[in-house]
Amino acid sequence: MKAFVYLGPAKKAVEERPKPDITAPTDAIVKITKTTICGTDLHILKGDVPTCQPGRILGHEGVGIIDKVGSAVTAFKAGDRVLISCISACGKCEYCRRLMYSHCTTGGWILGNTIDGTQAEFVRIPYADNSLYPIPEGADEEALVMLSDILPTGFECGVLNGKVQPGTTVAIVGSGPIGLAALLTAQFYSPAEVIMIDLDDNRLETARRFGATAVVNSTDGNAVATIMKMTGKRGVDTAIEAVGIPATFELCQKIIAPGGTIANIGVHGKKVDLHLENLWDRNITITTRLVDTVSTPMLLNSLRSNKIDPKLLITHRFKLDRILDAYDTFGRAADTRALKVIIEA
């Protein structure tokens, strides 16, 4: 089968690989119909993710059709259409029982990381009963690809952890795909204001279209003053960090209201300053989280009832054999205005 393979820092190729097979009774083999590329895949290609070794088929998102299942799989059979979760969950370890699937002792984020992933014609999914979801009749498969990772990530790490509630004021720092996913899902809770902050006016314009009530271009260095003015000097109830660098985490600390929550989504490569000398008495909360995908059933319900339109995030479409072009387009997002690219297998 065709597969997109990481070959070491800055090296990648579409290669021919053997079709995967069942290795445990809880496995399923899924024929991929659609997949996509995540910012994390770009990190891997730079060599920033040491758990992912050269030779690995990348990809942890997608939808497909069950090809075959192991003897202990009861929820699926060959021919079923399924959504693949980016997180594999055994359903029985200490962390799975606490609904922290991200920290499953034998699963978590392994697809396209420590085992072969979804950017291929077929993929082996461990713990299939807990890591796949049936696709409802008539559902739009492109929309569903957004439920593998980006929507639950924005929702769980940003919106739920950030305690977005009706009537509150939210700032989202970073208007890339993940910040926009937080923006879309924040609206489940009808906050009074969602302020989007970025350096790129195009992205901010997109944010407006996705429901931001205000946007701030932070290029001029006045973002803090602007936001404090917008909020009557109070600051925001929730600040969602969706970039992953010290400067944006710093900004969150400067705009958070007493009693507020800073919810980190960004993948950070270095330490940040935490200004406890200012914040120790401000009754704030800071959270970090790798997505658990516990909200997938709820997101499926919301999609079914048209409470969210994930296709807004899709900007480009490619065939699997053109996946190098897809990576190029996604990698130059500032130029191409790419958000999520769909890859059809």
Place this chain on the structure above:
Amino acid sequence: MKAFVYLGPAKKAVEERPKPDITAPTDAIVKITKTTICGTDLHILKGDVPTCQPGRILGHEGVGIIDKVGSAVTAFKAGDRVLISCISACGKCEYCRRLMYSHCTTGGWILGNTIDGTQAEFVRIPYADNSLYPIPEGADEEALVMLSDILPTGFECGVLNGKVQPGTTVAIVGSGPIGLAALLTAQFYSPAEVIMIDLDDNRLETARRFGATAVVNSTDGNAVATIMKMTGKRGVDTAIEAVGIPATFELCQKIIAPGGTIANIGVHGKKVDLHLENLWDRNITITTRLVDTVSTPMLLNSLRSNKIDPKLLITHRFKLDRILDAYDTFGRAADTRALKVIIEA
């Protein structure tokens, strides 16, 4: 009346001052019977608390007897015995309505800070109905002094924010008065283990006596390894920072389990490093808080039903005219083994 007055960095005196009077209909004047000294008072004396200006009578803890009340006070009358909260709460601003009394827009921590405090024969208490508590018949007044600040601080900032629960493992970094207050109140929730960490064996011995299930002297630099071993490499569910320096906050980050909470109580004078490069995907929570004293009614119930023994914290007693000795004893705690000192007015 006699009063202990801050006169500028490293300057202090017992002075004769006029007895305070009602200035607003919601005020009460309280004749102090017992008060105490807080670590924050030492910070003020060093000049570290800019809101507190020379000339200020210090003190934000104590019990006493109502001397007179303003026309809008309905819950108290002259002669009533009362517990004074370290936090003054108007009961009607945005923050008071959210039970964040610490951020009351016209109150909060003002006693012995921006208005004259309790280390005197009399004190004016603003918003008396919301900032004083009736003392039950027969209650021990020394025990009650511990409910003005130290017990609600340990409980709210450490135990509640730290989500201590039955069966969990808790580490408390810092075995001074505030760490010990967290230790005493953590036991309301029957955690499986409470590990106390400090540099001083005497303090750790006290911690054992107060209910710690394990103690770690971190002088040798092996505290992290020791605690990870104790917890089967998991780390702790709750880490309570009760010191207020970068090194102890760093320790908390190294021992926190996935899904755990770091609850900061310490008063920090400078920024700390936050290792988001390690923690971004660990599903942890960090909290800060200035005590709100919302738990005072619950602590009074617990005291009444003998679920806690706050007198364990009291090591020394002085008369008000010997308060300089009391400060000396409290200030040299490592030598004197002082925890809390009672000052009788």
Place this chain on the structure above:
Amino acid sequence: MKAFVYLGPAKKAVEERPKPDITAPTDAIVKITKTTICGTDLHILKGDVPTCQPGRILGHEGVGIIDKVGSAVTAFKAGDRVLISCISACGKCEYCRRLMYSHCTTGGWILGNTIDGTQAEFVRIPYADNSLYPIPEGADEEALVMLSDILPTGFECGVLNGKVQPGTTVAIVGSGPIGLAALLTAQFYSPAEVIMIDLDDNRLETARRFGATAVVNSTDGNAVATIMKMTGKRGVDTAIEAVGIPATFELCQKIIAPGGTIANIGVHGKKVDLHLENLWDRNITITTRLVDTVSTPMLLNSLRSNKIDPKLLITHRFKLDRILDAYDTFGRAADTRALKVIIEA
């Protein structure tokens, strides 16, 4: 001044009464500009509310202008435009400190019940700082009248107690004003489905217009079967009882899914059957609540940011001297299709 007075069962009149005056330092006198009639007022007129004695001026909703304030009122001054809460809260008793204003030991629902109310030219508001809200510049006063009682009641007793969440299925039994207020505010949480149940097709048509995803006319006795079919035999996650009779509470018990919540809003005059023989092992929750109006600040935020349109509830308008007509119109709602009637003073 002119006032609408309850004179005993089925007796009522517009009478001339003396203008009220300040009786406590925390009082305010408010000149009413707009008020409305509540279903509870009809109960009083029938003689069903024994706490309300003949001679009482009715009404517990409205907006107006501060005429004068007592010496302890700090948040308002003469001339300020204010929203009146149906619940008076002292802000300092045990219940107020737990945010259960409905059970304030000297307040709660007293307006137009145990003290004179808002269906008059002026009203005395006790505990003004905690029981009035400033009206933002440019706000629509008619919309605000809906925030005195009906919206917080639907929201707190129905939506919050019922734990409505994104992706869930909600049934609201009773499509009168209070059920519709629950419907409007349930949408803050983007439930997947809101099924509205009533005997009157006109009301159900209104429910559709207000956002119900499905409606069920229960006249034919098949409502349970219909709803179980709609929900794939699961039942609903939240059932909100907005009528107040045994039959509708019975219906809620029959359609509630395992793990679901029945949130009672209805004012019940007699006991109901609780089928613990069926429900003891179904992991359900049943709640009751008199509105606390703790959500008023959040509702004001939501109104300001156009997340809700309370004017949808207003069907008729009258001048105060025509209030008997207003009562007639509101009392014959099935014929007149009245929801809420605005009375201008």
Place this chain on the structure above:
Amino acid sequence: MKAFVYLGPAKKAVEERPKPDITAPTDAIVKITKTTICGTDLHILKGDVPTCQPGRILGHEGVGIIDKVGSAVTAFKAGDRVLISCISACGKCEYCRRLMYSHCTTGGWILGNTIDGTQAEFVRIPYADNSLYPIPEGADEEALVMLSDILPTGFECGVLNGKVQPGTTVAIVGSGPIGLAALLTAQFYSPAEVIMIDLDDNRLETARRFGATAVVNSTDGNAVATIMKMTGKRGVDTAIEAVGIPATFELCQKIIAPGGTIANIGVHGKKVDLHLENLWDRNITITTRLVDTVSTPMLLNSLRSNKIDPKLLITHRFKLDRILDAYDTFGRAADTRALKVIIEA
């Protein structure tokens, strides 16, 4: 093998039965070392549990040794000592993913009900990885038998659902084994008062020994008045119903404070009266629950750290071949003062 078999209403016998075998890859066969009898077993013997048909081996509690495991079982191997949960959980259905194992679509309470149970030499445990727990080295197996059902039931259905918290007042109606289990586990949260109510002075004396702060014999019909007096007319914050008849549920309604919670544990055979005419405006919560056994890991931690002594509940011991005597002793508990009886296989 020997097994205790239900043969129809009032008919039972110890019979010879074939040893069970693996039927699904997720099964385990456990050799029972200790089991016990539950009140529910008595209900079955009376013919009150229609899901349990004649011919069924009873029992849903116990500890034992793994005899063999199916091919998909990864957490256990032959020879491991295990605790058996009364609830079988697939770990992957909608309800298991919400931690409502009691409503597992293919599991739940099936042991000794719809499939053969633990009162035998061997038992087949479906979904072994999610329904068994490893026994720590050196643990007391008798104590552990109390963790199969009675302790998690008292804790989850009574204490957790009842929101027992530090400083609160709790009433437990019914001082039988399940009420006592609630009493033991309520103390994890250090409530200020736990009042135990029963008709039998012996049981109340036991309750005192187990930590009740007050006991009330309700034989004289004055229980409500007594409890209201004890609580200064407030009533209790939590009322736990641990009997299962209308009279005791009625009592709970009469003693519950505004804002309080009635947590039902009792197995009810008929409907009860719910006095909504009194309770509709009292802001109370009523909960029902079949135990989910989600608290088992926490209870194991608490047992390991000696925070609870479950052996207090054990009053008698029998060999498996004397199980008819054990049933007789347990069935005549008023005479024999039996709480839990251990049966050694």
